[in-house]
Amino acid sequence: MTEQREQTAIDRIAEGWVDTLVEHDPTVGTYIGRPGDGLPDLSPAGHDALAADQRRTLAELLAVAPADAVDAVTRADLEAELRLALTQHDAGEHLRDLNVIASPTQNIRDVFDLMPTESEADWSHVASRLREVPAALAGYRETLADGVRQGLVPAVRQIEEVAAQARRTAGTPEDLGFFGRLAGSSATPAESAIELAAAAAGAASAYAELADFLEREVAPHAPENDAFGRDRYELASEAFLGAKIDLDETYAWGLDELARMVSEQERAAAEIVGGVPRPGIVAEAIAKLDRDASRKLHGTAALQRWMQETSDRAVAELAGTQFEVPEEIRTLECRIAPTQEGGIYYTGPSDDFSRPGRMWWSVPVGVTEFDTWRELTTVYHEGVPGHHLQIGQAVVNRGSLNEWRRQLAGTSGHAEGWALYAERLMEQLGYLDDPADRLGMLDGQRLRAARVVLDIGVHLGKRRPDGGTWDGEYAFGFLADNVNMNDGFVRFEVLRYLGWAGQAPSYKVGQRVWERLRDEAAARASTAGETFDIRAFHRDALALGGVRLDTLERALRGGLGG
Structure with a gap:
């Protein structure tokens, strides 16, 4: 635990902003471990009220000078975040906030995964939040309808997919759906169970109504073209990176990086099957590994046990060597997610550590076998030294960082870039010496490089590697050629990129920044005649x-401190 730093005026503004965010969106409170059971006002009026508070907070922030280096970082970061959020609001981005992975349809459902369900009181809060779902989705429909009137409508492909998701969430008489299953898992007394079931039925009905609305009222007005276009994409990219980048240079770099990953994969594959690197050898190596029973897990229970054992071993071995791993975050829970949409993700610990950091694996329907050689690097990405160390360390630093810095600040480029950096570091530390495990890591790195090319290519209409012009349809085949995953995974991933522009490249671009900053620090140490201390670099960088x-x-180059 860090030494207690005296709270400053900027700390109070930042923590006040957390309170304001939680007032507007109680699910944020759940995410950071605060009690509560409401849902956000997703109507146009709700969005306008949030924007008004963003303007007020920005004015308060600009009126105060930083008291120290920590304040300088807080002010720079929060100011940039508020300005960008207001720019996106003024551009009407909230009027077409719909995609297959991270928009209100998913966010409302997902918050129930984080709610405690151990006691009758816990279930009472669940029921209360379930009763809020119809009003929240009614406000969301109002906002999307406003977007239709203004000609700001998401692409039809996203609308159709989200409508299908909403129907699965709502369920049918044969399949209870998410809310019905949630209510059915409760062991509360009969009267409470009846109230819970009624609330769940109301939430399910609201999701079914949303699906109808999307299909009947929004889809007929939706564009066929998946591309965001350069102006929208620049805002989305900055939101996910926390930096403005040269998109054309990054696209060219992505093509080079993809070629480099293919070359590395071919060298690793040659170690597995013998011979020399050549086209087609990666597929041969994968076919050989897929026949190796010693590298397979059967069923989600075996997957969960393996995840937990692998994570626990990494924490025990890395603590005190390459990284400082505080006692508070030496526990990481590995869980199978209650959804079956696909994807692996991390949720951070609550501010008081009563809820630990958790790695979630959302296993698609019908998937029952898992290959350890593919997934080992994923555990390092989501756990230690990846997201869990990075995000958990910020929570530990409550003595010097205000709540906004600990719990809510940051971008995908920072977090996901660190996680990819951590994967490569584990290779350098010898944890991926087995060429099969290294091939699995490189498969993920190749995917992330391909996403840079695909995402920028589609949304900016760039020239394709084969000479044509990028569009959504070409993206499916391109990704299938660059990742060794099943068709369902490829389809979900491409749909995600098409609707969540700018997020997919943030991993590889963030890794590029992290590695550049490490190399710069090493070069400075060498110039000064000093030995580069990578453990100190990691400590100081994560302390931010x-x-x-x-x-x-700016901070690591000495321009801000903190």
Whole structure:
């Protein structure tokens, strides 16, 4: 635990902003471990009220000078975040906030995964939040309808997929759906169970109504073109990176990086099957590994046990060597997610550590076998030294970082870039010496490089590697050629990129920044005749908590401190 730092005026503004966010969106409170059971006002009026508070907070922030280096980082980061959020609001991005992975349809459902369900009181809070679902989705429909009137409508492909998701969440008489299963898992007394079931039925009905609305009222007005276009994409990219980048240079770099990953994969594959690197050898190596029973897990229970054992071993071995792993975050829970949409993700610990950090695996329907050679690097990505160390360390630093810095600040580029950096570091530390495990890591790295090319290519209409012009349809085949996953995974991933523009490249671009900053620090040490201390570099960088990538660069180069 860090030494207690005296709270400053900027700390109070930042913590007041957390309170304001929680008031507008109680699910944020759940995410950071605060009690509560409401849902956000997703109507146009709700969005306008949030924007008004963003303007007020920005004015308060600009009126106060930083008291120290920690304040300088807080002010730079929060100012940039508020300005960008207001720009996106003024552009009407909230009027078409719909995609297959991270929009209100998913966010409302997902918050129930984080709610405690151990006691009758816990279930009472669940029931209360379930009763809020119809009003929240009614406000969301109002906002999307406003978008239709203004000609700001998401692409039809996203609308159709989200409508299908909403129907699965709602369920049918044969399949209870998410809310019905949630209510059915409760062991509360009969009267409470009846109230819970009624609330769940109301939530399910609201999701079914949303699906009808999307299909009947929004889809007929939706564009066929998946591309965001350059102006929208620049805002989305900055939001996920916390930095403005040269998109054309990054696209060209992505093509080079993808070629480099293919070359590395071919070398690793040659170690597995013998011979020399050549086209087609990666597929041969994968076929050989897929026949190796010693590298397979059967069923989600075996997957969960393996995840937990692998994570526990990494924490025990890395603590005190390459990283400082505080006692508070030496516990990481590995869980199978209650959804079956696909994807692996991390949720941070609550501010008081009563809820630990958790790694979640959402296993798609019908998937029952898992290959350890593919997934080992994923555990390092989500756990230690990846997201869990990074995000958990920020929570530990409550003595120096205000609540906004500990719990809510940061970007995908910072967090996911660190996680990819951590994967490569584990290779350098010898944890991926087995060429099969290394091939699995490289498969993930190749995917992330391909996403840079695909995402920027589609949304900016760039020239494709084969000479044509990028569009959504070409993206499916391109990704299938660059990742060794089943068709369902490829389809979900491409749909995610098409609707969540700018997020997919943030992993590889963030890794690029992290590795550049480490190399710069090593070069400075060498110039000064000193030995580079990578453990100190990691400690100082993670001590900043989550930040924008441009803030990270300024801080580690001595431009801000913190």
